[in-house]
Each structure stands twice: as C-alpha cells, then as structure tokens.
Amino acid sequence: MKKVQRVHSEKTFYFWLTIAAILHLVVFSVSLFLQILDARRQVEPKIVSITLVSLPTEESVSAIEVKPSATKAGLPPAAPVSLPSPAEKRVKAVSSTPLPAKLKAVTRALPEKKPVPTSAKKQDLARALERLKEVVGNKAQPPQPPGSTVKTALAELEKRVNSEKALAVSGGSGERAGVSSGNRVAGKEYGGSGASLAYKKRIAAIIQDNWDLANPLLKNSFGMSVAVRITILSDGSIGQILFVKKSLSEYLNNSVKKALEKSSPLPPLPRGEGAQGVWVAFVFTPEGIEQ
Amino acid sequence: MFDLKFGIIGLLSDAGAVVLFVLAILLLFSIVSWAIIAFKFGYIRKSLKESKAFLDYFFEVYSVDKAFTKSEEYKSGSLARIFRSGYIEYRSFDGKGDSRHSRARIALAIKREANAENKRLASLVPFLATVGNTAPFIGLFGTVWGIMTSFHAIGFTQSASLAVVAPGISEALIATAAGLAAAIPAVMGYNYLTQKIGVIERDIEEFASDFVDAFFNEP
Numbered sequence: 001m002k003k004v005q006r007v008h009s010e011k012t013f014y015f016w017l018t019i020a021a022i023l024h025l026v027v028f029s030v031s032l033f034l035q036i037l038d039a040r041r042q043v044e045p046k047i048v049s050i051t052l053v054s055l056p057t058e059e060s061v062s063a064i065e066v067k068p069s070a071t072k073a074g075l076p077p078a079a080p081v082s083l084p085s086p087a088e089k090r091v092k093a094v095s096s097t098p099l100p101a102k103l104k105a106v107t108r109a110l111p112e113k114k115p116v117p118t119s120a121k122k123q124d125l126a127r128a129l130e131r132l133k134e135v136v137g138n139k140a141q142p143p144q145p146p147g148s149t150v151k152t153a154l155a156e157l158e159k160r161v162n163s164e165k166a167l168a169v170s171g172g173s174g175e176r177a178g179v180s181s182g183n184r185v186a187g188k189e190y191g192g193s194g195a196s197l198a199y200k201k202r203i204a205a206i207i208q209d210n211w212d213l214a215n216p217l218l219k220n221s222f223g224m225s226v227a228v229r230i231t232i233l234s235d236g237s238i239g240q241i242l243f244v245k246k247s248l249s250e251y252l253n254n255s256v257k258k259a260l261e262k263s264s265p266l267p268p269l270p271r272g273e274g275a276q277g278v279w280v281a282f283v284f285t286p287e288g289i290e291q
Numbered sequence: 292m293f294d295l296k297f298g299i300i301g302l303l304s305d306a307g308a309v310v311l312f313v314l315a316i317l318l319l320f321s322i323v324s325w326a327i328i329a330f331k332f333g334y335i336r337k338s339l340k341e342s343k344a345f346l347d348y349f350f351e352v353y354s355v356d357k358a359f360t361k362s363e364e365y366k367s368g369s370l371a372r373i374f375r376s377g378y379i380e381y382r383s384f385d386g387k388g389d390s391r392h393s394r395a396r397i398a399l400a401i402k403r404e405a406n407a408e409n410k411r412l413a414s415l416v417p418f419l420a421t422v423g424n425t426a427p428f429i430g431l432f433g434t435v436w437g438i439m440t441s442f443h444a445i446g447f448t449q450s451a452s453l454a455v456v457a458p459g460i461s462e463a464l465i466a467t468a469a470g471l472a473a474a475i476p477a478v479m480g481y482n483y484l485t486q487k488i489g490v491i492e493r494d495i496e497e498f499a500s501d502f503v504d505a506f507f508n509e510p
Contacts, residue, residue: 013330013415020325024318032299251454 196270200280203232203266207282211259224249225285226256233277238264244281256284306462307440313433313466320422320429321473327415328480334367335412335487341368342494349374355381355505369408369491374502376404381506390507398503405495412488416481423478430470437463 227245230238241260246253269278303311345365349358359378365371380400384393441459448455 009334012333013326016330016333017322017326020322020329023325024322028299035299251452254452 199267199270203263203280204282206266207259207263210262211284212255224252225283226253227281227283228256228260229279229281230260231277231279232266232269234269234275236265236268238266239277245283247284252284256282259284302462302465305458306465307437309436309440310433310463310466313429313436314469317426317429317433317466317469317473320426320477321469324419324422324473324477324480327419328476328484331416331480331484335484335491337367338369338412338491339487341365342370342491344368345371345374346494346498349505353505358505369412369495370498372408373401373404373495373499377401377502377506394503394507397506398499401499401502405499408495409488409492412491416484416488419477419481419484423474423481426474426477427467427470430467430473433466433470434463437466 224247225245226243226247229242229244231240231242233239238260241257243253303314306314342365345358345362345368348361352358352361355378358374362368362371362375362378377397377400380397381393384396438460441456441463444459445455
C-alpha cells in the first residue's frame with residue numbers, strides 16, 4: 001500500500017519536473033521571441049558611410065583665389081569638415097554610384113542657390129573678377145626681403161612659369177575632388193588636397209574595409225562624427241593623423257585611428273601628386289543610425 | 292535582420308566554459324525547484340483539505356469504525372493516515388490484554404505514523420532552502436570567473452575603453468542574474484511550504500492525543 005503511494009507520488013513529481021522543464025523552455029523561447037520582436041520594431045541600422053572631403057590648406061586657398069574657375073575656394077578652410085545633414089547624406093548616397101556601398105567620396109556640399117537673373121549674375125562675376133584681380137595684384141607684389149636681387153626675382157618668375165605648366169599638365173580642376181591641386185604659389189610641393197578623385201576613392205575604400213566599428217556603439221553614437229586629416233606621403237604611408245573634430249565616443253575615435261593605422265601604408269601617390277605628400281580629410285560618421 | 296549577437300544567444304555564445312557550466316547548474320536547480328514547489332504545493336494543499344474534512348467528520352460522528360471507513364476516502368490527508376495507523380493498532384488487540392498497555396501501543400503507533408508523515412511532508416523542501424542559499428553564490432562565482440577571464444582578455448587587447456570592458460562584464464553578470472532567478476522563487480516557495488507544513492505538524496500534534504482517547508472512550 002505504502003509502496004503504491006510512493007510510486008504514485010514519484011510519478012507525480014516526475015510529471016511536475018517535466019512541466020517545469022517545459023516551462024523553462026517556454027520562458028526562454030518567449031524572451032528570445034520578445035527580444036527579436038523588439039529588435040524588429042527598431043529601425044534597421046543603415047549603412048555606415050565615410051564622407052570624404054578635401055581640406056584646403058592655407059596655401060591652396062590662396063592658390064585657388066588666383067583661379068576664377070575655382071568657385072569653391074571662397075569657402076573658409078573649416079567648411080570641408082562641416083558635416084552635411086543626414087538628409088543630404090542620404091541624397092548623396094543615392095547619387096554616388098561609382099563608390100563602394102558604404103563610402104562616399106564627395107566634394108563639399110554647397111548650399112542651394114536661389115536662381116539669380118543672368119544679368120545680375122554677370123555683374124556679380126565681373127565684380128568678383130575685379131576683386132580677384134586686386135588680390136592677385138597684391139600677391140604679385142610681395143614684400144621684398146631686404147637685399148633681394150634681380151636674380152631672385154627671375155628665379156621666382158621661373159618657378160611660377162613652371163608651376164603654371166605643371167598645372168596645365170596635371171589636368172583641369174574638374175577632375176579634382178574639392179579644391180585644385182598644388183600650392184606652387186608658395187613654392188612648395190605640398191599637393192594640398194590635390195590627390196585625384198580615383199586615388200581618393202581607392203584609399204577611402206581601403207580605410208572603409210579596415211574600419212571595424214562594433215554595432216552596439218552605432219546604436220549609441222547617433223549624430224557623432226570624427227573628422228580626420230591625414231598626410232599621405234609619396235610612398236603611400238600615412239605621415240600624420242590629425243583629428244579635426246573628435247567624437248564624444250572615445251571608442252569611435254579609437255576605431256578611426258586604428259582603421260587609419262591599419263590602412264597604412266596606402267597605395268603610393270600617383271605621379272605628380274606631390275613629392276612631400278598630400279593632405280586628405282575624412283569624416284567618419286555612423287550615419288542614419290536611429291535608436 | 293536581427294543580430295543574435297546582442298541577445299541572450301549572443302551572451303551565451305560569448306560566455307566561457309565555466310560560466311556556461313554554472314548556468315547549466317543553475318538551470319537545473321531552477322527546474323528542480325519549480326518542480327518541487329509545484330509538487331509540494333499540490334501535496335500539502337490536498338493534505339490540508341482532506342485533513343480538515345476528516346476532522347469535521349471525525350468530530351461529527353465520534354465513532355472510530357465510521358471514521359476509519361471514511362478515512363479510506365482521504366488517502367492524502369495526514370490526519371486521516373495517522374488515525375488509520377492508530378485504528379489498525381487498536382484492532383490488532385481486539386479487546387485483549389491490558390488497556391494501559393494497549394493505549395501505550397496505540398500512542399506509539401500514532402507517533403510513529405506522525406513522524407513518517409512529517410518526513411513525507413518535509414521531503415524535498417530542504418532542497419529549496421539549499422537552492423535559495425547557494426544559487427546566488429554559484430551565480431556570483433560564474434560572474435567572478437567571467438570578469439576574471441574578461442580582464443585577462445582585455446590585457447591582451449591593451450585597451451581599457453568601456454566598449455572593450457563592458458561586453459565581458461555583461462556576459463559575466465548573466466550568471467548572477469541566473470543565480471538570483473533560481474534563488475528567489477526557491478526562497479519564496481520554501482517559506483510558503485514551511486509555513487504550511489508547520490500548520491499540519493501542529494494539527495498532528497494536537498489531534499494525536501484525541502485519536503488515542505477516541506479508541507478507549509468510544510460511546
């Protein structure tokens with residue numbers, strides 16, 4: 001009798017044990033399902049883009065001022081670093097076809113201009129030309145150092161002629177991203193932001209590949225961006241990394257730094273791109289991430 | 292698509308062997324605890340219900356023979372069981388021998404059955420106390436081990452940023468969470484069951500002497 005009761009109670013206990021195991025499984029499955037459901041409710045993360053812009057150096061700005069065609073030169077040097085709004089970025093992402101999916105090498109986003117009557121436009125252009133001429137006139141007569149001779153003046157003239165020739169050989173500014181190349185006015189082979197667009201795309205793709213950014217960070221770093229200016233030496237190695245704008249997230253900053261360090265050496269600069277290296281600026285943005 | 296790396300699966304997949312082992316133990320503890328709680332809850336509830344019904348009937352009829360017949364219906368009732376064991380002992384004398392000696396024998400039989408009943412009621416319940424006391428510590432052990440290995444790994448990366456440190460700690464803390472999840476219901480169940488078992492034990496103690504008297508003071 002007691003044995004029968006014991007067997008019965010054991011059976012009951014095993015029954016409850018099975019039920020408990022099933023319940024645990026159900027709770028685990030439900031929590032997993034809710035987690036997936038919650039994740040699906042959130043907006044799916046969009047691509048991370050690197051916006052590639054060119055930063056004009058002081059010299060290059062002055063060089064551009066000489067050329068009336070380089071209309072973008074009028075912008076202040078800090079302008080290339082300014083981040084476009086997410087909406088602008090999305091538009092750019094749609095329009096830029098030759099670049100890698102995650103990457104955009106762009107020139108600066110110019111503000112939309114209102115349509116201006118052509119006559120007014122011509123007048124403005126004429127005025128701008130006059131102003132430029134004045135500037136050129138001023139620059140053409142730099143303060144002569146004491147003891148300068150005719151020889152030095154001739155040497156300078158020769159340099160200028162050579163630089164103009166070099167400009168003519170290296171193609172139009174239309175092929176350049178952002179600003180035109182060369183700081184020959186200053187007599188230095190800076191290159192400035194003169195790296196060709198194809199080269200920029202190439203290095204941007206390399207850096208993008210090496211940029212390892214953990215997704216949890218993306219969730220928390222909406223609106224953050226890191227603007228970096230790097231010096232690419234002629235052999236492709238990165239000479240200097242300069243953070244123009246740091247993100248609040250140290251991890252994002254580190255990830256950018258690591259990506260750049262990992263990417264070095266980059267492909268060697270194309271011939272005639274600057275013997276002493278070129279400046280290239282990048283803006284790393286975890287774009288479009290919404291929490 | 293949902294990235295499972297950031298969910299429960301992600302936490303488990305990134306956890307070390309020791310943490311996984313700890314989690315497995317805690318899961319087992321939790322399953323057994325819930326099974327015990329459910330099993331004992333049903334058992335004690337039924338026992339209380341049947342004991343009450345039997346006592347009502349017993350004091351209503353005050354006839355040991357009728358009470359014995361009725362007690363067959365309350366097989367889970369603790370008091371009914373104890374009464375049955377006393378009645379069986381009483382019938383074994385069948386009016387023979389010294390009444391004083393018989394009374395002592397019946398009292399002994401009732402006491403023996405009461406002890407057995409107490410054991411039955413209290414069986415498996417100490418496991419809940421064990422889980423309630425040890426599960427948080429087991430979980431803590433898993434966490435400490437996880438953090439230890441995490442810091443070891445951080446040493447290799449040579450970076451102390453929050454993004455590097457936090458995932459390891461997060462993975463390790465799941466062990467503590469699991470420990471608490473196992474311990475809290477166990478402690479609650481233990482307290483509830485202990486209280487109910489206490490009620491039954493007091494009933495047994497109180498009515499055992501009444502049963503003995505009933506066999507000799509039958510109207």
